[in-house]
Amino acid sequence: MKQVILNFPQQFAKGLKAAEGVKLSCPFTNIIVCGLGGSALPGSLLPELGVKFDLPLFTHRDYGLPKAANEKSLIICISFSGNTEETISAYQEAIGKNYNAIAVCTGGKLEQMAKENGLPVAVVPND
Structure with a gap:
């Protein structure tokens, strides 16, 4: 776990690169x-690091979607494996x-x- 945390900047950079081709309108x-x-x-760490968003940001760690979700929400479903049950349920x-x-994963369902x-x-590289 310690190494995962220490590698977070590199993982985040890979995620940003993987998301470059995603178009939103x-x-x-x-x-x-x-x-x-x-x-x-x-969803939890970026605001703590001082990253400012012009929109309310929610982190959801459960099945389905929170009550705040609606047709004007941007819903980002993240699962490293792509097979996390709760994230798949939300998606x-x-x-x-x-x-x-939007799905963010290394593959899977x-x-x-x-x-x-x-x-x-x-699709984030699995390395």
Whole structure:
């Protein structure tokens, strides 16, 4: 775990590079980061590091979506493996409600669902 934390800057840089090709067009009213463990860190850690967002930012670590989610939300579902049950549940709900969802993963079911639904996915290298 210590090494994971120490490697966070490099992991974050890889994530940003993987997300470069993701195109978004909707004016969003909030950002919801769905993930567990280290995958939830961007939603929790960035504000703590002083990164400012013009929109409310929520971190969701559970099944489904929080009440704040709506058709104007940007929902970012993060799972390193792409197979985290709670994150997949949130992503499925977002897809079912036709919300703006992005998947971030190294592969797994999350990547498969994004591709099947023609939704943006940032595939992060698994190294």
